[in-house]
Amino acid sequence: MKIGDIATAAGVPTATVRFYERRGLIPRAPRTPAGYRKYGGDTARRLQFIKHAKELGFSLDDIQTMLELRTDDPAACRAVEALAQAKVQAVREHLRELRRLERILSRLVQKCEEPHAPAACPILEVLGKPATRQPAPAPGRRLA
Amino acid sequence: MKIGDIATAAGVPTATVRFYERRGLIPRAPRTPAGYRKYGGDTARRLQFIKHAKELGFSLDDIQTMLELRTDDPAACRAVEALAQAKVQAVREHLRELRRLERILSRLVQKCEEPHAPAACPILEVLGKPATRQPAPAPGRRLA
DNA sequence: CTTGACCTTAAACCTCACTTCAAGGTTAGG
DNA sequence: CCTAACCTTGAAGTGAGGTTTAAGGTCAAG
Incomplete structure (x- = not known):
């Protein structure tokens, strides 16, 4: 899975996925030899978690706490x-x-x-x- | 009335009064020879208006429209x-x-x-x- | 080989309503 | 006269949660 794939799956823009990585909400993805991020199901589930929590009104700080x-x-x-x-x-x-x-x-x-x-x-x-x-x-x- | 006086009267910081002036929510106050803003009751009432409208959830843009x-x-x-x-x-x-x-x-x-x-x-x-x-x-x- | 969709990065920008800072000038009280 | 408490300006910073841009690299199809 490339970044566009999980982004589509989670219903967020790719820029947001990169932003979450930078912010530490999702782990730094391993890269292909060309430098592309590659993802497995774990990150997709994590993005789901983040999305649900956000919909319930939790801030990204709250969510980070929960993820930890x-x-x-x-x-x-x-x-x-x-x-x-x-x-x-x-x-x-x-x-x-x-x-x-x-x-x-x-x-x-x-x-x-x-x-x-x-x-x-x-x-x-x-x-x-x-x-x-x-x-x-x-x-x-x-x-x- | 100097800026601190109406600010106190309206219950907002002086910086906010200056900010409203810059933003065009209140007219540019006339200055004393030393350059201090001087105010009459009009501006105090206008600040009241802004404060009430803000409490009702109007944005500064809304308020500007109403004031105009x-x-x-x-x-x-x-x-x-x-x-x-x-x-x-x-x-x-x-x-x-x-x-x-x-x-x-x-x-x-x-x-x-x-x-x-x-x-x-x-x-x-x-x-x-x-x-x-x-x-x-x-x-x-x-x-x- | 070219096109176009995809990917990379750092950095700048967005909204909203202020707040804070830097660097000074003025005024009232003692 | 000195000091503290006021006042001036423009510019930059804050917070939340991203979005956009610039300048490029990669990959599959035709």
Whole structure:
């Protein structure tokens, strides 16, 4: 298997496979005499693992940790479980924030659709107000 | 008001105020003879607006659009409403994804807590599986 | 032998919203 | 006068997770 083959199999660009190698997520592949990377099934399975974990919201750092733990050792399972627990917590937190946001935004849109003075956009008005009471961390980035 | 004053008032670092000025989110402030920026209440209100909009998940690009529309014009309200609608849609989409994730992750954690062979971590097993379902790419050569 | 699809590398670039740095100038207080 | 705390600028750095580019080498088909 050449790089294009596992890349296609795993559904990622070849550049990403090289990037993972450089980053240490997959081992350095042995080369053919011409210098081409050659792969066996191990790397394909590893790329699957990475892909699944990424889809579940694990960062590449998390994934590296898990890959390093993949000795079939009961302690590894506990470490992985802890990682997954933390991720569930983070996801739940994120869900709470987004639900709040959805509520606020959909109310604003609704107000826009109710009759109002044509020169007074309710959204612009609300946004312009001096302060709303509620400590409101935004999703994503945070102010310094 | 000097830059530190509005920055404190708005709860952002001075560097951020300068950054917003460079980016065109707030107008270039007039300078004192020594070159210091001096501000009136307008900019403070604008910073408030930016802060609120950011908390609702609008990007700086979105915010710039809204600020450029802030003539008291009924068309502006419709444009802002469209922006908010799009944001609500995005938030809902994000919510769906996160809920799916939460379900999957919490099941995995639960499986870890049930009794299982000590050397077989259910999480590592699930992550390592070839695929849940695959559209099976055709065996032709494709760009990677 | 030529074409085109594939492969190699290092290094630069991307997004987003800032933050930090370097190298200075200004001002208020003591 | 001195010092600390402010302020100025442009440029570069951060983080995450890659993507793109440049400049080439390899290989199978026609």
